[in-house]
Amino acid sequence: MVKKIKNLKEFSLSNDRFEGANLMCPGCSHNIIVREVLNATNDPVIVATATGCLEVCTAVYPKTSWDVSWIHIGFENAAVAAATVSAAYEVMKRKGKLPPATQKMVDEGREPKIVAFAGDGGTYDIGFQSLSGAFERGHNFMYVCLDNEVYANTGGQRSSSTPIGASTTTSPAGKVSYGEKMMKKSMVEIMADHGAPYVAQVSPSKWKDLVKKVQKGFEVNGPVYINAQSACTTEWKHAPEDTIEVSDLGVDSCVWPLYEIINERDEHGIIYNTKLNITYRPKNKIPVEEYLAAQPRFRHLFKPENRHIIDLWQKAVDTKWEYLQKREEAGV
Amino acid sequence: MAKKYELNELEVWDGNMAAAQALRQADVDVLAAYPITPSTPIVQNYSKFLADGYVDGDFIMVESEHSAMSGCVAASAAGVRAATATSSQGFALMVEVLYQASGMRLPIVLTVVNRALAAPLNVNGDHSDMYLGRDSGWIQLCSYNPQEAYDLTLMAFKIGEDLNVRLPVMVHQDGFICSHTAQNVYPLQDEEAAKFIGEFKPVNTMLDVANPVTHGVQTEEDWHFEHKARQHNDLMNSFSTIKKVFDEFKDLTGREYDFVYKYKMDDADVAIFALGTTVESARIAADQMREQGIKAGVISLRVFRPFPFNEVAEALKDVKAVATLDRSAPGGTFGALYNEVSAALLAHGKNPVMLNYIYGLGGRDTTIDMLKEVYKELDECAKAGEAKYPLQQFLGLRGPKLAFY
Ligand SMILES: Cc1ncc(C[n+]2csc(CCOP(=O)(O)OP(=O)(O)O)c2C)c(N)n1
Ligand code: SF4
Ligand SMILES: [Mg+2]
Numbered sequence: 081m082v083k084k085i086k087n088l089k090e091f092s093l094s095n096d097r098f099e100g101a102n103l104m105c106p107g108c109s110h111n112i113i114v115r116e117v118l119n120a121t122n123d124p125v126i127v128a129t130a131t132g133c134l135e136v137c138t139a140v141y142p143k144t145s146w147d148v149s150w151i152h153i154g155f156e157n158a159a160v161a162a163a164t165v166s167a168a169y170e171v172m173k174r175k176g177k178l179p180p181a182t183q184k185m186v187d188e189g190r191e192p193k194i195v196a197f198a199g200d201g202g203t204y205d206i207g208f209q210s211l212s213g214a215f216e217r218g219h220n221f222m223y224v225c226l227d228n229e230v231y232a233n234t235g236g237q238r239s240s241s242t243p244i245g246a247s248t249t250t251s252p253a254g255k256v257s258y259g260e261k262m263m264k265k266s267m268v269e270i271m272a273d274h275g276a277p278y279v280a281q282v283s284p285s286k287w288k289d290l291v292k293k294v295q296k297g298f299e300v301n302g303p304v305y306i307n308a309q310s311a312c313t314t315e316w317k318h319a320p321e322d323t324i325e326v327s328d329l330g331v332d333s334c335v336w337p338l339y340e341i342i343n344e345r346d347e348h349g350i351i352y353n354t355k356l357n358i359t360y361r362p363k364n365k366i367p368v369e370e371y372l373a374a375q376p377r378f379r380h381l382f383k384p385e386n387r388h389i390i391d392l393w394q395k396a397v398d399t400k401w402e403y404l405q406k407r408e409e410a411g412v
Numbered sequence: 413m414a415k416k417y418e419l420n421e422l423e424v425w426d427g428n429m430a431a432a433q434a435l436r437q438a439d440v441d442v443l444a445a446y447p448i449t450p451s452t453p454i455v456q457n458y459s460k461f462l463a464d465g466y467v468d469g470d471f472i473m474v475e476s477e478h479s480a481m482s483g484c485v486a487a488s489a490a491g492v493r494a495a496t497a498t499s500s501q502g503f504a505l506m507v508e509v510l511y512q513a514s515g516m517r518l519p520i521v522l523t524v525v526n527r528a529l530a531a532p533l534n535v536n537g538d539h540s541d542m543y544l545g546r547d548s549g550w551i552q553l554c555s556y557n558p559q560e561a562y563d564l565t566l567m568a569f570k571i572g573e574d575l576n577v578r579l580p581v582m583v584h585q586d587g588f589i590c591s592h593t594a595q596n597v598y599p600l601q602d603e604e605a606a607k608f609i610g611e612f613k614p615v616n617t618m619l620d621v622a623n624p625v626t627h628g629v630q631t632e633e634d635w636h637f638e639h640k641a642r643q644h645n646d647l648m649n650s651f652s653t654i655k656k657v658f659d660e661f662k663d664l665t666g667r668e669y670d671f672v673y674k675y676k677m678d679d680a681d682v683a684i685f686a687l688g689t690t691v692e693s694a695r696i697a698a699d700q701m702r703e704q705g706i707k708a709g710v711i712s713l714r715v716f717r718p719f720p721f722n723e724v725a726e727a728l729k730d731v732k733a734v735a736t737l738d739r740s741a742p743g744g745t746f747g748a749l750y751n752e753v754s755a756a757l758l759a760h761g762k763n764p765v766m767l768n769y770i771y772g773l774g775g776r777d778t779t780i781d782m783l784k785e786v787y788k789e790l791d792e793c794a795k796a797g798e799a800k801y802p803l804q805q806f807l808g809l810r811g812p813k814l815a816f817y
Contacts, residue, residue, distance in 0.1 A: 124621035128486065141635050144626040149618035151489050152628035153512050157482035160474060164442060164483035168490035169619055171441045171470045179491075179614075181622030192621055210482070213475030 081190050082295050083122045088287065091119060099145035103137035107320025109310040109327065110134045110226045112284040114197060117224055117306075118148070120294040124185055124192040126165055127151070130158035130202030133233045134226060155202055159211040162196035163219035163303075169194065170220070193298050194221040200241035201231045204265050215274040215303045218349055222297050222304040228312035229264065236315040240265050244396070245372075245381045245389040248315070253380040258389050263396055271305035272341040275349050278302075280340035280359075283309040285327035289338055289359050296340070301347075309336045317376035329371040332362040334401040335393075339408075356407040365401075368394045414439070414468040416602050417461070425597045427590035430558035431497065431523040431583070432457035434565035436466055437605035438521070441492035441612070444472040444483030448502040449535045450587040451525035455497055469493075477502035481509035481522075488518035489627040491617025493569070495520060499587060500527035503541040507548070513580045514549030515643065516628055519572035520580040522550070523565055526688065527587040528774040536775020537587030539687060539739040542716070543748055549643055551581040551650055552716040556691045559597045561585040563667060564714075566600070567657050569609045574653045577646065578615065584716070588775065589689040600665070608664060647718050654715060671720035672727050673712040676702070680709025682790035683728060685753055686737040687712055690771075690778055697783035706791045719752055725760035728753070732794035733765040735786050737807070739772045746804060765793040771807035782808055 085091050097118050104111050110133055118125055127150045129135045135152045138145035153161050169192065172178045178186065185192070198207055203225040211223060230248055231237040237250040241264045247253035251260040272279040278300045282290040290308070297304035311327050313320045330336035338360035344353040369390055372378040381389050417436065425433065432454045435443065445455045461467045469492075474480050480496045487494040498506060503524060513520050529540040545552060553568060555561040561583065568581040585591055600608065616625040631639055651671065658669040675695050677683065682701075684694045694710040701708035711727055713720065728734055734757075738747020745751070750768035757764065769786060772778045786807065792800045802815035 126618055126621070136630055139626050139629045141629040141631045141639075144629070146626050147624055149621065149624045150626045151486060151618060153482050153485050153516075154508060157479065157509070160444075160479040160482045161486040164444060164472065164486040165490045165618060167470045167472055167483075168442050168487040168492045168494075172492060172619060175441075175468065179617060179620035179622070182619055185621060192619075209475060210479050213479055216475075217472065 081123055082299065083120065085291060091287070091291070097125065097147040099147070102145040103140065104133060105314050105320065107313040107323045108133070109228070109284050109312065109323055113224065113226055113290075113308045113310060116284055116287055116290050117195060117294050120291045121193055121298055123190040123298070124148070124182070126192050126194045128158045128161035128165060128196045130196070130198035130207055131155035131233070132199035132202055132226075134197055134199070136233055156206040157210050158196040158198040158202055158207060159214040159223055162194050162221040162223065163214035163217065166194045166219045166221045196221060196223045198223070198225060199232065200225060200227045200229055201239045203227075204240045204267055212274065215271065215276055215305070218302050218347070220301055220303070222294070222306065224306045224308055225267065226310045227307055228310040228315060230312065230315045232312050232315050241267070244392065245386070246377050247380060248377070258380060258386040268305070268307050268341065272343065275343055275345060275351055276303050276305050277343050277345055278340065279305045281307045281336070281338055283327050283331050283336055283338060285324045286331060286338060286360055293340060293359070302345075315377065318374055322374065326374050329366065329374055331360060332364070333366045333368050333371040333397065334362065335368055335371050335397050337401060337404055339404055354412055356404065356412065358404055358408050368397050415465045417466050419599045419601060421598065423597050423599055424594050425558050425562070426592050426594045427555070427558040427561045427585040428453035428525065428592065429457055430562035430597050431565050431585070432461070433599060434562050435495055435523070436461045437600070437602055438493065438495065438566065438569050438609055439468060439606060440495045441469040442472065442483065442487035442494045443469060443496060444474050444480045444487070444494070445496045446474055446477045446480045446498070446502060448477070448499050450527055450537070450591045451497045451499040451523065453591070454523055454525070477505040478509060481506040481513060484520045485509060485513050485516060485518055488513070488520050489516065489618055491614030491619050493612040495522070497523040497525070499525045500529055500541050504529060504544060507544065510545060510548040510550060512628070515639070517578045517643070518580060519578055521565065521568045521572060522580065522582045524582050524584045525587050525591045526584055534774040535587070537589055538773050538775065540741065542584050543740040545582060546717055546748065549579065549647060550717065551579055551647065551654070553581065553583050554687055554713055554716050555583060555585045555590065556689050557590055558593070558595045561590060562597055562599060563661065563665070563669070566605055566609060567661055570657045571650065571654055573613060575613065575615070577650045577653050579647055579650065584688070586688040598665070604664070608660070650718060651720070669714055671713070671715045672723045673714050674727055675710040677709040677711055677727055679707055680731055681707040681794050682733045682787055683709045683711050683731045684735050684737060684783060684786060685711045685749060687716065687739065687749070690737060690739070693778060693780055694783050697780045697787060700780070701784060701787045706787060708787050721756045721759070724753055725756040725762060728757060728764065729760065729762055731764050732797070733767070733790040735767045735769055735790055737769045737771050741773060742770060765790070765797075765799050766803070767793065767799065767801060768804045769807045770804065776808050778808060
């Protein structure tokens with residue numbers, strides 16, 4: 081059942097199934113994203129979470145921040161956890177053995193939504209195999225990557241999502257280094273190429289766009305991948321109150337383009353049509369430099385000897401933006 | 413509803429078929445698995461049952477054993493019956509999640525077909541994988557033949573799911589010698605088996621949306637110790653449930669199981685302590701030694717974890733010399749059986765001669781003649797009242813003799 085959302089005030093107050101007073105840093109985007117995803121529906125939600133900031137800050141015995149059923153197993157298995165909860169749900173539904181309250185919801189057309197949350201480390205790196213397997217098998221669940229482009233929980237080591245030039249604790253900028261050497265993986269396209277029926281990139285600062293995509297994802301049958309920009313005050317080193325501003329800079333510079341890829345497919349995974357939609361087009365596309373300048377993790381790039389990396393950045397962002405526009409125009 | 417599988421009173425099954433049939437009869441809701449020799453046929457047999465309509469639950473061919481065990485954990489936390497099968501490298505890949513399964517108190521059943529661990533890569537049976545699991549907090553049951561693999565797999569569900577236990581259970585059988593050797597098995601009919609195991613009793617199910625539950629929390633120095641201690645306590649106390657289930661099974665089938673398996677131990681002067689299929693060879697060796705006037709016996713564990721400390725000591729109390737046979741490279745010490753059996757005897761004030769034989773690694777054949785040699789060495793020690801041989805030897809190893817202590 082799709083929830084109607086009128087305005088931000090109502091949205092921010094509704095259906096609080098995730099306690100904000102948890103151990104995450106003030107200004108952490110993970111918090112905002114999780115609240116937005118859970119608040120996108122009034123249907124029951126069941127959550128699996130990978131090891132990472134979200135997990136260690138929200139389920140420290142004897143407390144829990146979760147007023148939905150929740151499971152954490154390990155760092156690399158959130159996808160298979162959510163996928164198998166989904167499988168278990170389908171079996172019990174088929175056997176007519178769901179708990180009565182759940183059966184009642186199902187009868188009212190309010191099936192539980194099964195969602196996995198994992199960081200970029202748990203997604204792009206160590207959890208990639210489990211994610212790929214679960215998507216290939218076609219389980220009905222949503223996977224949300226909280227992408228802060230770093231292993232935040234363990235003190236800011238690089239991941240394969242860390243972008244070029246970022247200084248992390250294992251790719252530090254130094255006298256002879258400008259930091260991370262490689263551009264990040266194109267996770268959205270990789271997941272779309274798994275044939276997932278719905279894949280989207282979102283930012284918590286554009287909450288309406290995020291909620292719309294999550295709602296679309298909930299309506300789809302099959303695995304859904306959402307790549308969420310998650311500005312991290314601790315590792316991106318911006319002030320906690322600037323989280324939304326930094327996020328907006330990412331979106332308006334097209335460093336973090338908002339778009340979706342829809343694979344029209346049948347239950348066997350055969351795809352009949354693929355479509356890419358850009359869902360937000362900045363009125364003024366601002367220079368990447370402004371995005372980088374707002375985050376001390378890129379501070380060293382502004383030294384004369386590293387300036388060429390900023391140029392590289394701009395080129396990479398322009399190329400990707402053009403690519404997205406071409407795909408959208410061509411309807412593929 | 414799954415179709416009823418017509419079974420004869422007597423079937424000829426190998427260990428893999430026996431385990432697969434028990435999993436089918438347990439009406440597992442989610443079986444998530446990944447193939448590996450020699451346990452692969454368990455998964456293949458199960459797939460065929462599914463394809464023919466004999467299975468009601470879901471069978472998920474995941475992309476690794478890590479995901480197989482993770483899937484079992486999630487399904488079990490979701491409140492359904494979950495099981496899987498593996499061997500060797502697959503078992504090693506699961507290890508992280510084995511600890512998560514037991515720490516989260518989820519009654520998963522894992523049928524393990526024992527095989528050596530690489531390197532060097534080897535597909536044959538030994539107990540390296542079984543030993544790797546011994547600190548993981550699971551109950552570990554040992555079978556020596558297909559009948560026992562079948563029986564213990566059925567019982568594993570009933571033991572692990574008991575509300576006083578709520579722990580995962582492994583059922584071990586030896587790669588190839590048990591898993592691929594067809595033998596007589598007397599199965600239960602489907603209804604009897606289902607009735608014996610009983611319906612799955614969900615606890616804190618994630619699928620109950622009216623009662624949200626948090627599974628898999630963080631505990632640091634403030635609570636972790638208490639949690640692990642409670643878990644250990646319940647594992648130690650699971651003996652009473654295991655006994656209850658063994659007794660119920662005996663009432664139903666006449667087949668008797670005990671924590672410790674004993675063969676001609678009542679008057680034994682010398683004993684071989686071994687696990688798995690070697691027990692059957694040792695029985696023949698013991699009989700032949702008795703014809704030569706040596707009072708030989710065989711002792712084994714049916715329950716490897718929890719370790720039946722007192723029962724082991726009791727069974728060996730009048731024995732003069734014991735050989736513990738460990739089928740896993742001990743990595744710089746004595747075999748685990750040697751250490752554990754010695755501790756049990758010492759604690760009970762017993763001090764027989766204790767020898768440790770490492771044997772059968774990577775599927776090396778262990779013949780009756782070799783076992784008779786062990787008995788002869790034990791006999792010499794028993795008569796002398798002291799160790800006449802090095803404490804640790806290698807049985808059936810080619811090349812120069814290797815021995816320690
Ligand atoms: C198998 C395993 N390897 C390593 C770790 C250590 N570890 C825990 S969380 C984490 C980083 C998490 O990074 P990410 O997934 O990006 O989440 P974030 O904390 O940034 O939200 C690491 C390396 C672990 N818990 N398990
Ligand atoms: S380190 Fe970053 S991701 Fe982790 S809680 Fe703090 S702000 Fe959030
Ligand atoms: Mg991260």
